[in-house]
Amino acid sequence: MRYQFSSRRRPECNIFRRVLTVCLVLIILFLQVFLITHYVADQMFDDSAKFSKLTEGVQYQSISGASIAYRVHGSGEQTLLLIHGLMGSSYDFAPLWSSLGDEFTMISVDLIGFGLSDKNAELNYSKENMAKICVQLMLELGYSEFTVLGHSMGGEVALNVAYTYPDHAERLILIDSAGIEDLQKGFRNAVPVWIIDYIFQNYLIQRLYFPVGFAEKKLASSELFNQFYFFNRQIPGTALRKLITDNDSGRLKDKLDQIKQHTLIIWGLEDTIIPVEQGYRLEQAISGSSLVVINNAGHLPFLEKPEDVLSAIKSFID
Secondary structure, three states: OOOOOOOOOOHHHHHHHHHHHHHHHHHHHHHHHHHHHHHHHHHHHOOHHHHHHHHOOOEEEEEOOEEEEEEEEOOOOEEEEEEOOOOOOHHHHHHHHHHHOOOEEEEEEOOOOOOOOOOOOOOOOOHHHHHHHHHHHHHHOOOOOEEEEEEOHHHHHHHHHHHHOOOOEEEEEEEOOOOOOOOOOOOOOOOOHHHHHHHHOOHHHHHHHHHHHOOOHHHOOHHHHHHHHHHHOOOOHHHHHHHHHOOOOOOOOOOHHHOOOEEEEEEEOOOOOOOHHHHHHHHHHOOOOEEEEEOOOOOOHHHHOHHHHHHHHHHHHO
16 A cells, blocks of 8 residues: 655645744844944944034032033023933033023033943932932032922932922922832833843934934934934943832822922923823922923923923023
């Protein structure tokens, strides 16, 4: 008796092999683009002269053993401390400097781990400690009373300044601020440094994510993104991992009613990173505060709608 075996493969196997092949090809192509763009970015940002304007006027002060970078703009009688958000720097506030210079002497600070400040992984990266460093910097510079403005994570640092140092913080301005909720949702685990250094910090990954912060995506230009990435590429994975493990976000959410400073809250209506609903909750929690919602703006209203932000601030201080 003879047996015949069919050499024909089942259609399902052929389809699976084709899908797997396509997936592998796409993965290889993505990795090539991933590595090439990172290499090209390294070459571009190594040309320090090209980005020299981003470091103009930066000064340094040693605070509790850490080197803190800051910038001074304006000559007004009032003093304004500006605190940037996560993956930001003091340069974020450049659109505000010239327009507020008559009313304020502005101190824009680079928080530890960001901008040109110290990025030692041994530092304490809690918002509470960042607030302490900011106040110590202001006192070292001779400013004992000031208005504090904070954006995003920097807004939560500003809340800590207002809560812990009420004798120094006269007024409070919060822009799309953290503080109502723990944005890490309780996550405190140590993320492998290689994931941060080679994936999270990759030029392509950050460039693709950058427009999320904007309502008008066309404003998220490569030129603007490069200003952010110039500073962020200098952040070591060890510092960002320590920021995650030291997280104390939301620690003041049940104490916000104890903040007595005159408070202005500014929010982009189309913020998808920290939705405007949290702005309304902040307004309810902080007695006497006022909320200004800016249409057609996302998480960075001072970049998308600087005139509206300036108008709100000037009305607040008058």
